[in-house]
Amino acid sequence: MSQKKSPRFELRSGNVDALLLALQTADMDALRDDLLSRFESTPDFFSDDVVALDLRRLEGDGALALDRVIDTLATLKARAIGVVARADQRAWAGEFGLPLLDSQSRRGGRDEAAKDKPEADNAGDKAAAGVNGTASATAEASVNGSASEIAEIMAAANAAASTPRAIPTLVVDKPLRSGQQIYAQGDVVILDLVSYGAEVIAEGNIHIYAPLRGRALAGVKGNPDARIFCTCLEPELISIAGIYRTAEQTLPADVLGKSAQVRLADEKLILEPLRMK
Numbered sequence: 001m002s003q004k005k006s007p008r009f010e011l012r013s014g015n016v017d018a019l020l021l022a023l024q025t026a027d028m029d030a031l032r033d034d035l036l037s038r039f040e041s042t043p044d045f046f047s048d049d050v051v052a053l054d055l056r057r058l059e060g061d062g063a064l065a066l067d068r069v070i071d072t073l074a075t076l077k078a079r080a081i082g083v084v085a086r087a088d089q090r091a092w093a094g095e096f097g098l099p100l101l102d103s104q105s106r107r108g109g110r111d112e113a114a115k116d117k118p119e120a121d122n123a124g125d126k127a128a129a130g131v132n133g134t135a136s137a138t139a140e141a142s143v144n145g146s147a148s149e150i151a152e153i154m155a156a157a158n159a160a161a162s163t164p165r166a167i168p169t170l171v172v173d174k175p176l177r178s179g180q181q182i183y184a185q186g187d188v189v190i191l192d193l194v195s196y197g198a199e200v201i202a203e204g205n206i207h208i209y210a211p212l213r214g215r216a217l218a219g220v221k222g223n224p225d226a227r228i229f230c231t232c233l234e235p236e237l238i239s240i241a242g243i244y245r246t247a248e249q250t251l252p253a254d255v256l257g258k259s260a261q262v263r264l265a266d267e268k269l270i271l272e273p274l275r276m277k
Contacts, residue, residue, distance in 0.1 A: 017201075017220070018081060019046075021073075022054040028068045038248065039076050046078035052101055054084045055093060063092035070096065167204075176200065176214065196236060205229070217244075219264070228262040229274060240264040 025031055039046070051073055053066060070080045082101035085093040094100050167186030178197030182188060187204040198214035200206055204226055206218045211232035219226025219241040226240050233255050237246050241264055250256070252271060259274040 016050070018050045018052050019078070020054050020084070021051050021069075022057055023064075023069070024057050026058060026060075026062070026064055028065050032068060032072045035072050035076065038246070046073075046076050049078050050081045051078045052082045052084055053080055053098070055089050056084060056086050058089070063095075066093070066096045066098075070098075170202075175210075178214075202226070212238075215239075216262075218262075224264045226264075230261075231259045231274075232257055233260040233262075233271075238262050238269065240269060243267060243269055245269050 023031065053069060055064075058064070066083070073080050080098060082099045083093045083096070084101050090100055169186055170182070170184040170188040171191070172182055172188065173191040175192040176182060176190070176194045176198035178195050181199040181201065182190070184202040184204065186202070188200060188202045188206055190200060190206070190208040190210065193210045194200055194208060194212045194214045194216070196213045199217070200208070200212075200215070201217045201220055203219065203221045203223065206216050206226075206228045208216065208228075208230040211234055212228075212230045213234045213236065215237040216228050216230070216235055217237075217239040218228050220239075222241050224241045228238055228240065233251065234257055235247065237244055239245070240262060243264055254273050255271045261272050261274050263270050263272070
């Protein structure tokens with residue numbers, strides 16, 4: 001079979017954003033009841049989001065009826081795409097038709113799943129991925145260059161990787177309707193209404209100079225210093241670096257429907273009035 005590049009498709013590595021549902025109980029009935037009671041009243045909360053099931057916090061290695069969790073998520077308009085499991089759970093976790101996934105921590109570095117892998121495997125993963133761009137450069141230099149050239153190439157690659165990349169602020173001057181989603185690699189400024197069922201996601205800060213009635217998720221790549229600023233805070237969900245709060249928890253009177261900022265302190269969301277003078 002020809003190995004020439006096809007003009008009809010491209011196969012390459014990439015990252016896909018997904019929610020991670022960490023199961024902390026083996027009681028599937030109780031889990032289903034909790035999920036439905038929390039999210040059934042907001043049927044567009046997940047909006048066809050993809051979800052990975054994280055089993056690592058469960059005690060013991062006994063098999064669970066994960067198909068019931070999958071069905072419950074489908075009821076809530078979410079789709080399970082895989083399972084993150086410990087080594088002693090993988091045998092039965094793979095029996096439910098979902099692939100076994102590895103998970104990357106939002107806070108940086110590999111998370112608990114990597115602890116199940118030998119150190120050699122982790123090193124192999126890094127080499128295969130070309131960490132900081134040095135793996136491929138080193139391989140090429142080892143064939144065509146000396147040890148000093150290899151060191152120079154690695155130093156240059158590391159320097160390039162550590163250089164901050166300026167990301168322009170995304171500005172949106174149109175209203176976001178239900179089902180629409182905005183993703184910004186840096187900061188985002190929204191100049192119009194964010195409706196119920198709409199979603200604003202940013203790796204940096206979120207500024208909304210209009211009512212926020214949908215979902216706003218800042219610092220999604222694990223930046224705890226990110227903030228959300230809004231002139232009328234009425235959200236379905238707010239989140240910073242994975243720490244979230246839903247509309248089920250009534251907001252304090254001094255910020256509900258008013259100008260406010262949301263920040264993270266000690267793994268807790270802090271909501272404060274924003275003085276606009």
